[in-house]
Amino acid sequence: MNSPLGRRGPSASAVCALAAALGAGAAFAGDPPPPSGPEAAIRLLEKRAAEDPRDFLTRTLLGGAHARRGRETGDLACYVRAEEAFRDALRLKADHVPASTGLAGALASQHRFREALEAAGGVLAKDAADGGALAVAYDAAMEAGLYPRAAEALAALEKAAPGAPAALARSALWAEVHGAMEKAVERADAAAKASAEAGEDPEARAWYEARAGDLRFHRGDLEGAKARFDAALAIHPTHPAALHGLVAVRRARGDEAGAREILEKVAAAAPTPGVLFDLSEVLAALGKAEEAEKAQDRAVALATREGPWRRTYRREMAEFLVDRGGDPERALLLAREDLEERGDVHGHAVLAWCLHRCGKQDEAAAEMDRAMALGTHEPSFWERAALIRLARGEKEKALELLERVRATGAWFLGDEGRRALESLR
């Protein structure tokens, strides 16, 4: 049984050895490593899963490969396939923790945050220090607005993986949501540094750099933000978050044509509703009304597809309908629906704005107070809060908030905010 030749038999083994030796001549002549990537991984894993109907491990790996593809393309269908693969694995072995953790992640990526929390909770009930489950639990709790639960998950994650980029990045998000921008930037920078030092894969390193850029952008540091987005793109030239960040910088500088150039590239590679709505905005600003409408129609078509798309992009649709789409009542319905699943500070802010546009100023103010209760550093919150206050006749408070936006970066002010600031001064 322990014979090196085993069941294969001597002659077959000899043939294999010869073939391997011949193959080695080519493969070992200083060739680079074999190509890797999610597409190739998915093909290999699908083949293996078909070969072995018992194989819950390969099905778990297949789920992971689909999730990675989703991360790189923004294509929600990848997360649906990831969920299917993880569920297949769990049908074969119900207590397979990595499949449960993967399932939690796939659910979170489809914005099914409460289901994700439940799945992650199941894993943590067996192993309270499971890094993957803690990360998903934190992310899902943050998105659901369950901040005390997120705090618990973050503390456990920092203990389970001290100094890990994934833990530092989550700590940065926590600081940002609570208005501690210095700390947020410091943590995000530490995450990027740790990721680079550990030599993590380009997609991950670029993400951490883009995150450091995003925080700088929101602090009003356009130069610093651009440097980090550029650094991210030097690592991963098509990284969606970095490209999107660069779009924001260009638009802040009034370079709508430059923003259009990037957005069109991103839309060609990964046409998500968010990208297409932004492209539509930019095209409209450039006076390209017809093209803007086409991009907008594509965005709406994608965001309203049946299945996970409609749920995932509900907030984006509400944002679109409340202003440019001209249907604040429908926007309000969507914002309320969205908040039930995704009750984070941003959800409250969107609902507040929809209420404002529907003329419900008292409710809008109360909702905006909820959005700002944690002290989140978010200029768009302040501008919207100012306009809501103004609608209620609270000019002094409105002026204070608008000045705060302007001091952070004049580009954060939309036309309405700018006009209001001028009239209040």
Added chain:
Amino acid sequence: MGSTLLRRAAITAGLAVLVLGAPGVGLRAADHGDAPAIRLDSRKDINDVYVFQSPSTPANTVFVMTVSPLAGTLSPVDFARKTRYEFVVDRDGDAVEDAVFSFTFGKPDALGVQPVTLKTSGVAKQKVTGKTTMNVAIPSGGQFRCGVFDDPFFFDLVGFRAGLQFSAANSVDFFRGFNTLAIVMEVPIATFAPDVNLGVWARTKTPKQLDRMGRPAINTVLVPSARKDEFNRGQPADDRVVFGDAAIAILMALGNDMPTSVALADTLLPDVLTVDISNAGGFLNGRRLTDDVIDIELNLLSGGAIPTDFVDNNDVAFLPTFPYLAPPH
């Protein structure tokens, strides 16, 4: 203004899959993904360690360390930087390091090739530089090669994880078609003269020790889940004292009586791969690529009740000469 919210939402949602994108999806096998902290970066996760007499040059001893399970499928195909990959050698049987062969890697070029440096201590001190994917000569004798190879490990991992459900009809090598990163080094037996009875383990450090491994599956099988990180960060010389009782308890839970469990724990701890480098024999004398360590350990740990996983050899043949491992798929 809307785009600000949209961008924020997109980035935050991305967080959810960032950690999961990292590999290590529960492949607890020989030593694959054996601890939570290690699973965050699979390249620092030691899969397997082999030490054997070279079949083509019997005057040489071969050391192999594999890391990054499923390299190129879900794990990276480059070695981690700022990380030391080390073969540690005990020459006098006290499970304390006497010699170290330490490999470090630089930034990959456009083709993914990395600079590699070997530093030795406790034997003729040298510093050797080269590149991955190439055979690099060691001035004092021997050579090394680092890169992507076929994963030499063979095991019905699915059957094992399903509760030891092995059968001739169903069992297959889970690692078939998968690649791994490996460091393959061969040095003359004379490097350790006059010693021929060595204890070997591999470890990864950043500089904190992250993982270590001697014999296959020791941490995976004999150490309780909650203590696997502690084991990985520990030293072999402490193994019997620190982990002996836990190992005995697990061996008894596997159906062994107390005396057998104590004897097995004393045999398998410390987690050092003992080898007589003048002897061509295999596991438990070192470990050859072809050794069916799973069958041997299943027999040993189950008292013969589970004799085999029905996977007897690797999916592709090993090479008769350096670097011995098969090329990547």
